[in-house]
Every structure is written in structure tokens, then in C-alpha cells.
Amino acid sequence: HPEEKLGPQINYTITGIDAGAGIMGNTQTALEKYGLKNHNWQLQTSSTAAMTTVLGKAIKNKQPIVVTGWVPHWMFTKYKLKFLKDPKMIYGKSENIHSISRLGLQKDSPGVYTFLKNFSWNTSQISEVMFAVNNGTSPQEAAKSYLKKHPDQVKKWLSNVSAGKNKKITIAYVAWDSEIASANIAKEVLEKRGYQVDIRAMEAQPMWTAVATGAADFSLSAWLPTTHAVYAHKFKGKYIDVHQNLHGAKTGLAVPTYMKNINSIEDLKT
Ligand code: PBE
Known part of the structure; x- marks a missing residue:
């Protein structure tokens, strides 16, 4: 009608x-x-x-x-x-997805901080993982097969990242499709370097809180400057805005x- x-x-x-x-x-x-x-x-x-x-x-x-x-x-x-x-x-x-870390991460886990500085990809790359997951592949399997297909990118992401020696790292994420993809990718990449990575799904506000209180080491789920402006403002000074991991979000x-x-x-x- x-x-x-x-x-x-x-x-x-x-x-x-x-x-x-x-x-x-x-x-x-x-x-x-x-x-x-x-x-x-x-x-x-x-x-x-x-x-x-x-x-x-x-x-x-x-x-x-x-x-x-x-x-x-x-x-x-x-x-x-x-x-x-x-x-x-x-x-x-214009909107981008940012990687945010807890205060002090650079000092006590410089390798992880370097990874965060290195880590970015584009919308067509993240879509490969999202599509696989949407078609029924588990997020972990989808991340693993992405890494196999893109060895040069993995090399870049891990460049100058020091060995983890079983250090435990916690990533907070929100279960939106793009963030399921990025959290699983980060876990698989860091584990290649010897870190033990725990990824924890939570709602948006608890995700920001986890990073701001240091309960999580970092998150790749911050949409800025507009989408999460309320949270960025609320936790100002309590987190580090390390890097943009994806440009051209909307x-x-x-x-x-x-x-x-x-x-x-x-x-x-x-
Ligand atoms: N989203 C997807 C989120 C960020 C990622 C747009 C649903 C939000 O509105 O907070």
C-alpha cells in the first residue's frame, strides 16, 4: 500500500x-x-x-x-x-571501532599493547568472519580459518609482539556480530604468541566498566565517537583509547x- x-x-x-x-x-x-x-x-x-x-x-x-x-x-x-x-x-x-585498554596495560603487558597498536582490518575482511559465523561455523573455527588464509596480515599484527609465556589476558566484548569476530580473532592471534586468552561476552555498559576497572585487559568493541559517547564520557580518564581497529563503521x-x-x-x- x-x-x-x-x-x-x-x-x-x-x-x-x-x-x-x-x-x-x-x-x-x-x-x-x-x-x-x-x-x-x-x-x-x-x-x-x-x-x-x-x-x-x-x-x-x-x-x-x-x-x-x-x-x-x-x-x-x-x-x-x-x-x-x-x-x-x-x-x-563518521564512526570507527576503537580498541580500548585498561590503565597500565602498556606497562605490564607491552606485547599485548603492541598487538593493539598493530591490530586493524577493514569491513570486507571482518565480513569474511561474520559471514562464516552467520552460516553456522563456530566463531573460533571461523577465526582460525581466517588466520590460515591471511598469514601476512597475522605477521603484521604480531610484529614486535613479545612472547606471552602463558600470561593470562582477558578480553571483554559485546556479542554483536562484528565484535564476536574481532574478539575471536584477537584470541587466536595472541595465543599463537603464547598468551592464554579468555574472551568474555557481556553487555555494553559492563564491557566499558570491565576495562575501566581493570577487570578486563582490553576490548575491541568501542564504537566512537558517537555510538558509545555516553560510555566514553562516563569512564573518561579510566581507560586508554589505544587505536582504531576498523574504519568506516556506520x-x-x-x-x-x-x-x-x-x-x-x-x-x-x-
Ligand atoms: N552496534 C553494533 C553497537 C556497536 C556495534 C551498532 C549495535 C551499538 O549500537 O552500541
Whole structure:
């Protein structure tokens, strides 16, 4: 029904993910700043898995849907989606994924700190791992086979990284697809150098807390400057922003491309 208003067709609901995700807070802000709150729009909390399932069903039936979307994620390759324009820049101009460490890591684990300085990859590389996992390969197996296929990159990541000698390292991550990929890659790479690596999945706020309190040595799951701005501000001075491990990330609201009349967040009002 292309002429029908969108809101009533989808109960004025944006399908979201886990409450701690930065994209959820930013979407609340967007609802306010674009005046959508007064138009009954609401954001539904869910999980990435539930959101992508609902999205897949809507697309199968060519029904309208609005989701919280981001790249890198396989949803943008598996489905024909478009980001809604965000003229008010609520979701930021450009976003990167940062590696953050606890205070003191450089001093007492210089090898791990060097790895963090070395570690970066691009969206097509991380997608190899995400796709394998989405197709049913275990994250650990997917990471192992990636390392086998990219020995030169592994060499770079490990350059000047001193031997771990069984030193225990804890990585905190959030179970978003991109961070499942990076945490498992980091574990496998550091274990090649003799570190004993424990990766721990948690929600976003506990992840930042773990790094800020030193309960975890580092995390590769920090989306900055916008998505996790609230956490970065809250824990300012209690963590080290070591390096950017992926450039060109993006978050926002997304819809299937067959929703021809909806191209901007502003269009949700009409
Ligand atoms: N995400 C994926 C996260 C960061 C990684 C966009 C869902 C967030 O919103 O916090």
C-alpha cells in the first residue's frame, strides 16, 4: 500500500536491539529531535538475533519495517537495505571501532599493547568472519580459518609482539556480530604468541566498566565517537583509547529498499 501512511502499518514501531547498545540511546534521541515522539513513534528493545529474524520475515513478505541498522553487519549484504538520511546528524558524521585498554596495560603487558597498536582490518575482511559465523561455523573455527588464509596480515599484527609465556589476558566484548569476530580473532592471534586468552561476552555498559576497572585487559568493541559517547564520557580518564581497529563503521535507521517513499528519518513523520 504505497499511498498509505507508514506509521499505522507498523504500529509506529522501530525494531531495535539490546538496551545497552549505543544505537538504542541515539535512536531515542532521534525520536525526540525529529519530533517523532509526539507522533507516537516508539523504539522496541529486542536483540540483534530477534531483530534480524523479524527483518527477514518482513522482507520475505515485502512488508514495511524500520530497524536500527549498522555496518559492518551481514544484514546489509544479505538484504537490500538503505540507511535513512539523518540531516540532524544524530548518529554522527563518521564512526570507527576503537580498541580500548585498561590503565597500565602498556606497562605490564607491552606485547599485548603492541598487538593493539598493530591490530586493524577493514569491513570486507571482518565480513569474511561474520559471514562464516552467520552460516553456522563456530566463531573460533571461523577465526582460525581466517588466520590460515591471511598469514601476512597475522605477521603484521604480531610484529614486535613479545612472547606471552602463558600470561593470562582477558578480553571483554559485546556479542554483536562484528565484535564476536574481532574478539575471536584477537584470541587466536595472541595465543599463537603464547598468551592464554579468555574472551568474555557481556553487555555494553559492563564491557566499558570491565576495562575501566581493570577487570578486563582490553576490548575491541568501542564504537566512537558517537555510538558509545555516553560510555566514553562516563569512564573518561579510566581507560586508554589505544587505536582504531576498523574504519568506516556506520549506525542509523534502516529500511528495505522497496520502501521507495521513505528515504529520510524526516519521512517517518508523514
Ligand atoms: N552496534 C553494533 C553497537 C556497536 C556495534 C551498532 C549495535 C551499538 O549500537 O552500541
